[in-house]
Amino acid sequence: MTVLMTSKLTKRFGKFTALDGVNMEVNKGEVYGFIGPNGAGKSTTIRVLLGILKASEGEATIFGKDAWNDAVEIHKQIAFVPGDVNLWPNLTGGEVIDLFVKLRGSNNKNRREELIQKFDLDPSKKCGTYSKGNRQKVALISAFSSEAELYILDEPTSGLDPLMERIFQECVSEAKVAGKSVLLSSHILSEVEKLCDRIGIIRQGKIIETGTLKELRHLTRTSLLVETIEPIAALNDLKGVHDIQEQEQALSLQVDAEELSNVIKHISKFGVIKLESAPPTLEDLFMRHYKGTGGTSTVGAGGAS
Amino acid sequence: MPNQYHNTGKIARLILRQDRMRIPLWIIAITLVTLITALAFLGLYATDQERQAIAETMNNPAMIAMVGPGYGLDNYTVGAMMAHQMLLFSAIVVAIMSILLVTRHTRVDEEDGRIEMILALPAGRLSNLSAVTGVLIGTNLLLALLVGLGLYALAIESMDLVGSLLYGAALGATGIFFAAVTALFAQLSGNSRGTLGFSFMILGLLI
Numbered sequence: 001m002t003v004l005m006t007s008k009l010t011k012r013f014g015k016f017t018a019l020d021g022v023n024m025e026v027n028k029g030e031v032y033g034f035i036g037p038n039g040a041g042k043s044t045t046i047r048v049l050l051g052i053l054k055a056s057e058g059e060a061t062i063f064g065k066d067a068w069n070d071a072v073e074i075h076k077q078i079a080f081v082p083g084d085v086n087l088w089p090n091l092t093g094g095e096v097i098d099l100f101v102k103l104r105g106s107n108n109k110n111r112r113e114e115l116i117q118k119f120d121l122d123p124s125k126k127c128g129t130y131s132k133g134n135r136q137k138v139a140l141i142s143a144f145s146s147e148a149e150l151y152i153l154d155e156p157t158s159g160l161d162p163l164m165e166r167i168f169q170e171c172v173s174e175a176k177v178a179g180k181s182v183l184l185s186s187h188i189l190s191e192v193e194k195l196c197d198r199i200g201i202i203r204q205g206k207i208i209e210t211g212t213l214k215e216l217r218h219l220t221r222t223s224l225l226v227e228t229i230e231p232i233a234a235l236n237d238l239k240g241v242h243d244i245q246e247q248e249q250a251l252s253l254q255v256d257a258e259e260l261s262n263v264i265k266h267i268s269k270f271g272v273i274k275l276e277s278a279p280p281t282l283e284d285l286f287m288r289h290y291k292g293t294g295g296t297s298t299v300g301a302g303g304a305s
Numbered sequence: 306m307p308n309q310y311h312n313t314g315k316i317a318r319l320i321l322r323q324d325r326m327r328i329p330l331w332i333i334a335i336t337l338v339t340l341i342t343a344l345a346f347l348g349l350y351a352t353d354q355e356r357q358a359i360a361e362t363m364n365n366p367a368m369i370a371m372v373g374p375g376y377g378l379d380n381y382t383v384g385a386m387m388a389h390q391m392l393l394f395s396a397i398v399v400a401i402m403s404i405l406l407v408t409r410h411t412r413v414d415e416e417d418g419r420i421e422m423i424l425a426l427p428a429g430r431l432s433n434l435s436a437v438t439g440v441l442i443g444t445n446l447l448l449a450l451l452v453g454l455g456l457y458a459l460a461i462e463s464m465d466l467v468g469s470l471l472y473g474a475a476l477g478a479t480g481i482f483f484a485a486v487t488a489l490f491a492q493l494s495g496n497s498r499g500t501l502g503f504s505f506m507i508l509g510l511l512i
Contacts, residue, residue, distance in 0.1 A: 047421075050421075050424065050425050051424070051430070052421060052424050052425070071308075071424075071430065072308040072311045072427050072428070072429055073308070073427075075425060075426055075427040075428070076427045078425075080422075080425035080426075082418060082421060082422065082425075084418060085418075085422070086417040086418040086419050086422070087419070087422075088319075088323055088419065090323055091322065091323065095322075099315075099319060100422075100426060102315055103312055103315055103316075103423070103426040103427060103428055104426055104427060105427065139422070152425075
């Protein structure tokens with residue numbers, strides 16, 4: 001069953017086209033990863049879906065209702081977490097959570113207490129004193145304690161520490177098990193990889209790639225930096241090896257995830273001195289995707305964060 | 306569409322909760338200053354002669370530039386003095402209150418992304434604006450009543466109930482007018498400073 005659908009969604013701000021015919025579909029019980037570089041149109045798409053912006057052309061429907069005209073009805077069953085949560089500085093975190101619950105009308109008090117414990121939030125402090133991560137927690141707690149059918153999360157983990165990030169991932173998994181749908185916008189590829197069933201990649205207002213993780217597997221290569229005693233022979237003939245580049249005494253290459261063990265087996269014959277591996281950053285993936293070959297990832301220098 | 310106003314009441318309560326110190330402070334300050342000024346006039350110009358003397362000085366260009374052309378100068382009672390010298394200044398303060406409060410809850414909240422949080426919940430698109438307008442109308446009505454009844458309660462001979470309430474109502478109406486002007490500019494201007502600028506410009510032009 002389709003929960004969320006957009007067809008040929010276009011949004012123009014004056015002469016600037018922010019969205020250029022976005023087609024997207026999120027099914028029930030599915031976690032849809034929405035990835036793309038900054039300014040690609042992720043947040044604009046989400047604002048249109050939330051009925052905050054009106055689409056110039058095309059249509060967006062959630063639960064079969066029009067995202068603009070039936071916004072209030074739709075919002076009773078969705079929960080939204082923005083990437084940059086701004087709250088009322090002189091209200092406490094608990095008061096804000098209560099406010100959201102009151103506006104939404106539904107409430108699950110036990111769940112809320114449980115989440116406050118889990119996310120380790122002090123709800124008696126004023127929002128003005130919260131750090132960015134703590135403000136993010138307030139929005140996450142109120143979202144996941146609601147009885148929403150669809151969660152729209154716009155880079156929800158920005159500012160969260162790794163521990164909280166994991167708790168967030170648990171929450172998403174729980175929601176999925178409960179048959180809820182999630183639209184997760186992010187540029188943290190590892191998070192998307194871990195959570196999402198299907199992924200849509202947006203760039204310059206267009207969805208350029210969409211499919212299951214498996215279908216997009218070509219996008220997830222591991223970068224290796226190896227230094228061996230003997231030069232590695234016949235590396236080019238191996239399946240799943242890309243972008244071989246010589247760097248000082250080492251060799252950098254990129255390997256398809258499923259071929260990794262074969263490649264390592266091959267390399268180990270030549271006496272490995274040093275081996276570094278890092279998943280390519282989303283940026284690298286985009287670079288490759290657009291240049292066709294390209295891809296100048298420097299292994300070890302950062303990696304996916 | 307009735308849905309446009311969904312949950313206006315709850316948002317109005319949110320605004321009152323945020324401003325539970327701010328709004329009372331404004332109202333109390335304006336009311337007190339008005340009442341104290343009335344008492345001060347009473348003390349300053351105790352007799353008819355003194356009041357007529359000051360009425361004469363009102364008839365020169367400098368004073369007209371300050372407080373406007375005099376009215377009620379023939380019988381310059383404390384009531385007339387209030388209406389002549391105080392009403393304009395108080396009205397400006399009330400207008401400033403309205404402009405600041407409305408901007409704070411419309412354009413500033415929009416800029417900081419708080420409106421987005423509200424709009425993502427089941428709240429109508431116009432609910433915030435209507436809640437702000439409602440709160441400001443309430444604030445100004447309360448101010449009008451307090452000032453009006455307060456002046457009457459001073460039991461100054463020249464200020465009867467009707468006159469006192471009229472004085473209060475003039476302030477309240479000014480406040481509501483500028484709340485509306487600001488609400489309009491909050492929709493038209495690109496940022497909160499623009500809203501403040503345009504609203505104060507209108508204030509400057511009209512007064």
